[in-house]
Structures are given as C-alpha cells and as structure tokens.
Amino acid sequence: MEAKKYTIEELCELTGFSRxxxxxxxxxxxxxxPAGRGRGGFxxxxxxxxxxxIRSFQEQGLTLQTIxxxxxxxxxPETISRQGVWVRYDVAPGVEIHINRERxxxxxxxxxxxxxxxxxxxxxxxxx
Numbered sequence: 001m002e003a004k005k006y007t008i009e010e011l012c013e014l015t016g017f018s019r020x021x022x023x024x025x026x027x028x029x030x031x032x033x034p035a036g037r038g039r040g041g042f043x044x045x046x047x048x049x050x051x052x053x054i055r056s057f058q059e060q061g062l063t064l065q066t067i068x069x070x071x072x073x074x075x076x077p078e079t080i081s082r083q084g085v086w087v088r089y090d091v092a093p094g095v096e097i098h099i100n101r102e103r104x105x106x107x108x109x110x111x112x113x114x115x116x117x118x119x120x121x122x123x124x125x126x127x128x
Contacts, residue, residue: 005042008034022051030054030068034063035087035101037108052089053099092122 008019017025025031031050034041048073057067083102099116104111 001081003044005035005044011043011047011051014048015055017051017055017085025051025054028068030064032085033101033105035085091102091115091118095122099104 006014010092011017011022012019015022018117022031026033031047033056034043037043049099057070060077062070086098087101087104091097095103095118096123097115099111
C-alpha cells in the first residue's frame with residue numbers, strides 16, 4: 001500500500017502550523033525534510049505525527065530547545081532506519097531511480113545531473 005502524501009498546505013491544515021514554521025522546523029532539523037524538491041515536495045504521516053507531538057509539547061509549556069532535545073532522544077538506531085525516506089524519480093516508462101533522502105540532500109546537484117543524464121540516455125534509446 002502506498003503511503004499517504006501531503007502537500008505543505010495540507011500539512012498546515014492538519015497540524016495548525018504555518019508554512020513558515022514548518023519550513024523553519026525542517027531547516028533546523030526538528031522534522032525531516034519533505035520528499036521531492038521545491039513545489040513538488042510532499043510530506044508523510046510521520047511528519048504529521050511529529051508536528052502533533054511538537055504541538056503537544058508546546059501545550060505543556062516546553063521550550064523549542066527542550067522539545068528538540070526530547071525528539072532527538074526518540075531517534076534510536078532502529079527508528080532511524082525505519083524512518084529512512086526514499087525519493088523516487090521517473091526516468092522513462094518502466095524505469096525509475098530511488099535515492100535515499102539524506103543522500104539527495106547531501107549531493108543535490110549531482111543527483112539532479114544524474115537524473116537528467118539517465119533521462120537523456122533513455123530518450124536516446126527510445127529514438128533509436
């Protein structure tokens with residue numbers, strides 16, 4: 001079964017956080033970055049759960065620094081491996097490339113070039 005995907009607007013609606021706040025949390029590493037790039041980025045139920053957890057901590061009067069520490073404590077090696085996010089890029093009909101989100105973030109420009117090159121190669125093959 002495919003995981004439910006949310007746009008940033010849907011995520012705002014579900015959690016009550018503004019776009020700006022969500023982007024700040026991503027930039028600060030409080031929540032994971034969305035899958036995909038730019039306007040095509042999307043979020044999962046894990047993002048919704050994490051933001052609801054943050055909201056609960058805020059309602060308890062905890063500071064953002066304390067919340068960030070508590071969330072970091074929850075990331076045991078087992079949960080990190082289960083939460084690994086993979087991004088799928090369609091290259092051609094029947095061909096796709098999967099890239100780990102962390103790798104995509106670290107090597108963004110090279111990944112974009114990889115995708116462009118793969119698409120160009122597949123287009124050449126289809127033309128032949």
